[in-house]
Amino acid sequence: MHESPLHAFHLKHNAQMVPFAGWTMPIRYAGIVEEHKQVRSSGGIFDVSHMGRVKVSGRHARRLLERLCSRRVHDMQPGQCRYSLMCNDRGGVRDDVIVYRHDDDEFTVVVNGANREKMLGHFEQVRAAGDLSVKIDDTTMKTAMVAIQGPKVMGFVGKFSTEIPTLKRYRFTVKNLVVAKLTVSRTGYTGEDGIEVILPAGMVDMALKLILKDVDMDAPDALVKPAGLGSRDSLRLEAGMPLYGHELGEEINALSCGVDFAISLDKDTGEFAETFIGMEALKKVQENGGPRVRLVGLAFEGRRTPRQDMPVKSGEREVGKVTSGCLSPTLDRPIAMALVNADVAAPGTRLQVDAGRAVLEGEVVSLPFYKAPKG
Amino acid sequence: MSSPADRKYTSSHEWIQVAGDAGTLGLTRFAVEQLTDVTFVEMKKVGTAFKAGDSLGEVESVKTTSDVYAPVDGVITEVNKAASDDPSLLNSDPFGTGWLVKFKVSSGAGLAKCVDAATYDRDIAH
Numbered sequence A: 001m002h003e004s005p006l007h008a009f010h011l012k013h014n015a016q017m018v019p020f021a022g023w024t025m026p027i028r029y030a031g032i033v034e035e036h037k038q039v040r041s042s043g044g045i046f047d048v049s050h051m052g053r054v055k056v057s058g059r060h061a062r063r064l065l066e067r068l069c070s071r072r073v074h075d076m077q078p079g080q081c082r083y084s085l086m087c088n089d090r091g092g093v094r095d096d097v098i099v100y101r102h103d104d105d106e107f108t109v110v111v112n113g114a115n116r117e118k119m120l121g122h123f124e125q126v127r128a129a130g131d132l133s134v135k136i137d138d139t140t141m142k143t144a145m146v147a148i149q150g151p152k153v154m155g156f157v158g159k160f161s162t163e164i165p166t167l168k169r170y171r172f173t174v175k176n177l178v179v180a181k182l183t184v185s186r187t188g189y190t191g192e193d194g195i196e197v198i199l200p201a202g203m204v205d206m207a208l209k210l211i212l213k214d215v216d217m218d219a220p221d222a223l224v225k226p227a228g229l230g231s232r233d234s235l236r237l238e239a240g241m242p243l244y245g246h247e248l249g250e251e252i253n254a255l256s257c258g259v260d261f262a263i264s265l266d267k268d269t270g271e272f273a274e275t276f277i278g279m280e281a282l283k284k285v286q287e288n289g290g291p292r293v294r295l296v297g298l299a300f301e302g303r304r305t306p307r308q309d310m311p312v313k314s315g316e317r318e319v320g321k322v323t324s325g326c327l328s329p330t331l332d333r334p335i336a337m338a339l340v341n342a343d344v345a346a347p348g349t350r351l352q353v354d355a356g357r358a359v360l361e362g363e364v365v366s367l368p369f370y371k372a373p374k375g
Numbered sequence B: 001m002s003s004p005a006d007r008k009y010t011s012s013h014e015w016i017q018v019a020g021d022a023g024t025l026g027l028t029r030f031a032v033e034q035l036t037d038v039t040f041v042e043m044k045k046v047g048t049a050f051k052a053g054d055s056l057g058e059v060e061s062v063k064t065t066s067d068v069y070a071p072v073d074g075v076i077t078e079v080n081k082a083a084s085d086d087p088s089l090l091n092s093d094p095f096g097t098g099w100l101v102k103f104k105v106s107s108g109a110g111l112a113k114c115v116d117a118a119t120y121d122r123d124i125a126h
Helices: A007-012 A032-041 A061-068 A113-129 A153-160 A201-211 A229-238 A279-287 B029-035 B081-085 B088-092 B109-113 B117-125
Strands: A016-020 A023-028 A044-047 A052-057 A080-087 A093-103 A106-111 A135-138 A143-149 A172-176 A181-185 A194-200 A293-300 A311-314 A317-328 A333-341 A350-354 A359-365 B014-019 B022-027 B038-043 B055-061 B065-069 B073-079 B101-107
Touching: A007 A023, A007 A201, A023 A032, A023 A229, A032 A044, A032 A229, A044 A229, A052 A061, A052 A113, A061 A106, A061 A113, A080 A279, A093 A113, A093 A181, A106 A113, A113 A135, A143 A153, A143 A201, A153 A194, A153 A201, A194 A201, A229 A317, A229 A333, A293 A317, A293 A350, A333 A350, A333 A359, B022 B029, B029 B055, B029 B088, B038 B081, B038 B088, B081 B088
Parallel strands: none
Antiparallel strands: A016 A023, A044 A143, A052 A106, A052 A135, A080 A093, A093 A106, A143 A194, A172 A181, A181 A194, A293 A333, A293 A359, A311 A317, A311 A350, A317 A333, A350 A359, B014 B022, B022 B101, B038 B055, B055 B065, B073 B101
């Protein structure tokens, strides 16, 4: 079991540690709901060091990523990040990733922790098949990654660096400390404004002190408090963001997952035309009227929480399965995402979830469930 | 924090307190910490007869749904409405106001399988 570079930090803040994707990670500190509300109202700091950080560099680095990514890479500027899927040749989802472009031929790809080994193998296989000149360097173990998220985060981060609050969404900058580099991006997985920071594993204590210098995380009214993977999950669910193993998977068609913005089926046209793996299969699905199954949001009456894999029904007919559910701390009602037949995917459609001993009455609603007010 | 010594404990993390033929049952602090924030409590109705090993109802948390099991035979005499109305009572006071059901014990034979607080605390530490 891998320990994160923030392990001592977690223990100091009384985290409940759980095994997650081969790592021991904090599921909560104070409490999942309390942390969730702290992030929505002020700020939280998450350890996401279990996610894979892979440097991809060399003469053919861009070409390798064009083959892998469902979105274009060539038009990314240095300092830009981009959310993308990586598919299998059937159009299923191998992973969803963030690509950082450092330079013409230097990138970092952040992959899901549970998929790191698989995706490293996939990168190498695609590299070898194309005989591409690319260095693939897994930097996960020598780096840490933290996400600092919430409406008040950009305010105090400005004290550490006046540049960071000027970053646009999905842009990043590299801050040079004395002996270390911090990659700071305006990205996140909570539906709130904030940053994600990649830093050398040995620099965590020093870097946290620099970034959070005026914040006493143990104070009851602290602007930023530690937040665990439990609240990260309920936050991303409210924000309608898919998660690998739930809304995304090898057997789930990429066009079903509600992330069409991240699939460029015209990528094989124009300058730098490239075909990505899975593109042909996805085009066929599109030409044949689109996917049969769609990701939807469901909002429920009552207090019971729908859970992954529970059947979704329209009367007696089974029309899909729940992929994620929670009692939304912000909306104070149960919510879920589900993959359902396209004919029952329209907002307003009444659907039921079979929870075994109870039937949960729900309605299709548009995603996201929650959108942060513009600050 | 040690569990109260005035009751018995099951391997599925319920506590049970019996005085004469009147029993009270809830979940241990360890159990609710594993569940994390409790969001929903639904016990079976007053008058329901149960055997040792039967489910007395369900407790849902942010993370999961869990059954609550009876260690003895009996009939439910009272369900904690305060806990159904405010499930966070289980997190804040699992051994006190966060109790789940009261019941009349018809056979306490299952109590022999329950352990005392010291043994329970040792078991969960492993």
